[in-house]
Amino acid sequence: MARLYEYQGKQLLKGAKVPIPQGEVVTTPQEVRKIAEKIGKPVAIKSQVWAGGRGKAGGIKFANNPDDAEKVAKDLFGMEIKNLKVEKALVEEKLNVDKEYYVGVIIDASREVRAPVVMFSTEGGMDIESVPAEKIAQINVDVLRGFRLYDALNLCVKLKVPTKVLPSIAQAIMGLYQTFKGYNCRTAEINPLIQTKEGKIIAGDCRMAIDDSSVFRHPELGIDVAREAPTPPTEFDKIAWWIEEGDLRGTCYIAQMAPDKKGLGYVGYHGIGGGGAILGVDALNRQGLKIANYADTSGNPTAAKVYRAAKVIISQPDIEGYMLGGFIVANQEQWHHAHGVVKALREELPKRPGFPCVLLLCGNKEKESMEILKEGTADLQNPIEIYGSDKVYETEFLAKRMRALIDEYRKKRGIKA
Amino acid sequence: MAILLEKNTTILVQGITGREGSARAAFMKGYGTKVVAGVTPGRGGEEVSGIPVFNTVEEAVRMKGPIDASVTFVPGPGLKDAVLEALDAGIKFIVMPVERVPLYDILEMMAYGKQKGARLLGPGSIGIISPGIAAAGWLGGTPEFAKRVFVPGPVGVISRSGGQSGTVPWAIQQAGLGVTTVLHIGTEPVVGQSFGDILPLFEADKDTKGVAIFGEIGGPYEEEAADAVRTKKFTKPLVVYVAGAWAPEGMRFSHASSIIERGKGSAKSKIASLKEAGVHVVDRPDEIAPTIKRLLKA
Numbered sequence: 001m002a003r004l005y006e007y008q009g010k011q012l013l014k015g016a017k018v019p020i021p022q023g024e025v026v027t028t029p030q031e032v033r034k035i036a037e038k039i040g041k042p043v044a045i046k047s048q049v050w051a052g053g054r055g056k057a058g059g060i061k062f063a064n065n066p067d068d069a070e071k072v073a074k075d076l077f078g079m080e081i082k083n084l085k086v087e088k089a090l091v092e093e094k095l096n097v098d099k100e101y102y103v104g105v106i107i108d109a110s111r112e113v114r115a116p117v118v119m120f121s122t123e124g125g126m127d128i129e130s131v132p133a134e135k136i137a138q139i140n141v142d143v144l145r146g147f148r149l150y151d152a153l154n155l156c157v158k159l160k161v162p163t164k165v166l167p168s169i170a171q172a173i174m175g176l177y178q179t180f181k182g183y184n185c186r187t188a189e190i191n192p193l194i195q196t197k198e199g200k201i202i203a204g205d206c207r208m209a210i211d212d213s214s215v216f217r218h219p220e221l222g223i224d225v226a227r228e229a230p231t232p233p234t235e236f237d238k239i240a241w242w243i244e245e246g247d248l249r250g251t252c253y254i255a256q257m258a259p260d261k262k263g264l265g266y267v268g269y270h271g272i273g274g275g276g277a278i279l280g281v282d283a284l285n286r287q288g289l290k291i292a293n294y295a296d297t298s299g300n301p302t303a304a305k306v307y308r309a310a311k312v313i314i315s316q317p318d319i320e321g322y323m324l325g326g327f328i329v330a331n332q333e334q335w336h337h338a339h340g341v342v343k344a345l346r347e348e349l350p351k352r353p354g355f356p357c358v359l360l361l362c363g364n365k366e367k368e369s370m371e372i373l374k375e376g377t378a379d380l381q382n383p384i385e386i387y388g389s390d391k392v393y394e395t396e397f398l399a400k401r402m403r404a405l406i407d408e409y410r411k412k413r414g415i416k417a
Numbered sequence: 418m419a420i421l422l423e424k425n426t427t428i429l430v431q432g433i434t435g436r437e438g439s440a441r442a443a444f445m446k447g448y449g450t451k452v453v454a455g456v457t458p459g460r461g462g463e464e465v466s467g468i469p470v471f472n473t474v475e476e477a478v479r480m481k482g483p484i485d486a487s488v489t490f491v492p493g494p495g496l497k498d499a500v501l502e503a504l505d506a507g508i509k510f511i512v513m514p515v516e517r518v519p520l521y522d523i524l525e526m527m528a529y530g531k532q533k534g535a536r537l538l539g540p541g542s543i544g545i546i547s548p549g550i551a552a553a554g555w556l557g558g559t560p561e562f563a564k565r566v567f568v569p570g571p572v573g574v575i576s577r578s579g580g581q582s583g584t585v586p587w588a589i590q591q592a593g594l595g596v597t598t599v600l601h602i603g604t605e606p607v608v609g610q611s612f613g614d615i616l617p618l619f620e621a622d623k624d625t626k627g628v629a630i631f632g633e634i635g636g637p638y639e640e641e642a643a644d645a646v647r648t649k650k651f652t653k654p655l656v657v658y659v660a661g662a663w664a665p666e667g668m669r670f671s672h673a674s675s676i677i678e679r680g681k682g683s684a685k686s687k688i689a690s691l692k693e694a695g696v697h698v699v700d701r702p703d704e705i706a707p708t709i710k711r712l713l714k715a
Contacts, residue, residue, distance in 0.1 A: 107606065114609075143521070144528045144529065144532070181521065213518055213605075273580025300555070328581060328583060329587040330580055333559075364562040365559075392587075
């Protein structure tokens with residue numbers, strides 16, 4: 001899921017006529033001061049990071065005047081919350097909270113539903129998981145009929161929301177659903193939806209994630225990498241996404257697992273097929289090896305796509321080996337993989353003397369693929385071992401081979417195993 | 418016998434003139450499947466591997482008579498239109514070997530398919546194969562490969578991994594058994610046929626004596642399988658493997674479409690729920706075939 005920051009989500013809500021607090025997003029304490037002056041009231045300064053529990057981690061500060069605002073902002077910028085550096089903050093008017101509600105839209109994939117579910121609760125402000133069931137009202141949306149205003153009103157009525165705020169809360173629920181649908185969200189949440197002492201309904205915080213496969217429909221969101229990840233994309237992730245973005249033939253998924261490879265034992269990992277690729281990782285871990293990246297090229301990608309993926313994986317600095325983990329008897333013609341990998345190996349291995357590779361490739365056109373791999377790497381000086389479908393479930397054996405080759409590679413470099 | 422694909426099932430290929438469409442139409446036909454027509458707008462009147470091409474599904478049905486199933490080889494952003502077109506032409510089983518489909522499009526297809534009383538396999542399903550009977554999608558790949566890997570026998574196979582839907586039947590064959598029907602449910606966040614839909618079909622198929630499932634973390638599907646057993650909608654021997662126990666929270670593994678959210682859908686919760694229902698859960702994928710063999714002998 002391509003996640004949005006709170007400030008981005010709030011702009012989308014504003015477009016759907018959901019009231020949001022007065023405020024702006026900034027990157028320096030001086031700017032925080034300026035916005036606090038402009039607001040002219042006590043402010044909240046909220047770090048913009050992809051982490052839950054921001055408040056508890058000290059990522060939200062309050063200030064009564066511009067001086068204080070600048071002061072607390074100095075502590076906020078550069079701070080780390082769950083390993084994410086604070087680089088942006090949203091400065092907003094502090095609200096006089098009377099009551100907090102929760103509104104969310106999720107997709108339920110279970111067979112009885114297979115539809116969006118709109119959830120509403122009178123117990124906002126906390127994790128919806130910890131709210132008792134009787135305090136949650138929900139409705140499965142029939143997407144052909146749509147979500148109607150009276151559906152939203154009924155959610156409020158079910159939980160006995162007072163009549164005077166009921167229409168504005170229902171409007172906020174509608175606004176969230178329209179945002180969810182209009183921007184093709186995977187999930188969208190307003191938590192808390194705040195009722196102020198003045199009787200206004202305002203979105204206090206929001207979380208949204210856009211469906212990866214719909215990102216192309218929303219260039220206005222400026223999302224670099226349409227991939228689900230717990231952290232913002234690294235340069236490596238951006239390169240990996242570039243391989244996939246413009247080419248719908250087959251899938252290429254590469255994710256960096258260890259941005260700072262400290263110590264030994266990292267393998268450039270090139271899996272084929274999600275399910276099987278995961279098995280190989282398990283086995284490598286048992287041999288004391290770690291994967292620098294996770295990858296999956298499947299769905300019959302072209303040789304060009306496989307080549308780009310392999311090249312990105314092998315050219316990572318500080319890795320000690322490359323494993324092509326084709327732990328599947330694939331239906332796709334594997335010669336595309338063989339050609340792509342050979343081209344990448346021929347370009348990259350001469351730069352890395354002694355760097356070992358274990359290649360497992362099984363399935364359709366296996367015999368031809370083996371020949372391509374063997375002939376294509378025959379004159380390379382690096383240790384390269386090539387295996388086929390008799391080893392498809394021999395994850396332990398292959399991980400041990402990788403380990404043994406890496407140990408030899410260390411010896412050659414004078415590193416103690 | 419098998420499920421969903423029978424000897425006389427007639428099949429249409431949407432997007433038949435494309436890279437995958439033409440290659441897999443040739444495979445399906447070469448494997449003995451009754452591929453009666455193909456559709457690519459603007460290419461009506463042509464032929465692909467001897468299969469007539471029409472401009473629309475409606476035209477194909479008018480010329481060839483009612484068609485049972487469609488396989489859609491169209492890019493993700495165009496899938497919704499292709500599926501609605503097939504549903505409107507009265508097709509009741511649609512196999513969608515297509516990834517990167519916008520989620521809201523999927524939801525609309527699911528809702529419309531339900532209204533029409535159709536079964537949608539996928540999106541992101543590499544297909545379905547009943548050895549010696551028929552194949553739809555690219556499961557099997559080429560006739561020679563399909564014949565080598567998928568042999569007839571008593572085991573039904575359902576997989577969440579495309580690659581493993583070839584590997585598990587291969588391992589079953591190595592163990593001296595064979596399969597009735599193999600299906601890949603698909604990789605997208607919402608799919609039309611999951612374990613809870615398919616297990617009752619295997620229950621009703623007299624040739625299927627047991628089922629093997631290659632499961633994964635994320636989503637509600639393994640829990641659905643446990644439910645089917647608990648509520649006696651499936652009573653035959655069932656072996657399940659759940660991949661991805663090591664995955665960190667919040668990480669999606671591409672084809673695994675596996676998001677662990679809020680503790681639900683974790684390997685731990687899936688395994689616990691399956692074991693509670695009395696399902697045989699194995700720790701390693703290479704134990705699937707020997708375990709189902711042992712259970713069928715008992």
